[in-house]
Amino acid sequence: QVQLVESGGGLVQPGGSLRLSCAASGSIFSSYFMHWYRQAPGKQREWIAGIIPDGGSNYADSVKGRFTISRDNAKNTVYLQMNSAQPGDTAVYYCNARRQEYSYWGQGTQVTVSS
Numbered sequence: 001q002v003q004l005v006e007s008g009g010g011l012v013q014p015g016g017s018l019r020l021s022c023a024a025s026g027s028i029f030s031s032y033f034m035h036w037y038r039q040a041p042g043k044q045r046e047w048i049a050g051i052i053p054d055g056g057s058n059y060a061d062s063v064k065g066r067f068t069i070s071r072d073n074a075k076n077t078v079y080l081q082m083n084s085a086q087p088g089d090t091a092v093y094y095c096n097a098r099r100q101e102y103s104y105w106g107q108g109t110q111v112t113v114s115s
Helices: none
Strands: 005-007 011-012 020-023 035-041 045-052 057-059 066-070 077-082 090-101 102-104 109-113
Touching: 005 090, 005 102, 020 035, 020 090, 020 109, 035 066, 045 066, 045 077, 057 066, 057 090
Parallel strands: 011 109
Antiparallel strands: 005 020, 020 077, 035 045, 035 090, 045 057, 066 077, 090 102, 090 109
16 A cells, blocks of 8 residues: 655746655555656646656656656655646646556646746
């Protein structure tokens, strides 16, 4: 069992930066594949970034070059650094932990990009 708590959301101006955190507890964090998803109003939840246990990562085209996912296994935390934020990035951001048939979600954190 894994519990996930996201933090760091808020209001950011277009072109600005924000760092989201997802703290995990309850299991062996370092063995989990970690992902960030987001869901904008009226839209389906979409995958935006993932990181494997050894640190390799990949991104959706919509955020590639602007967002960076990273993990600190000693702190049981995964991060999403958001740079060059755009109004289209406004959404609730969710952390997901996955291993074998198990998948866990956090409660989400709101990010609003607006001037």
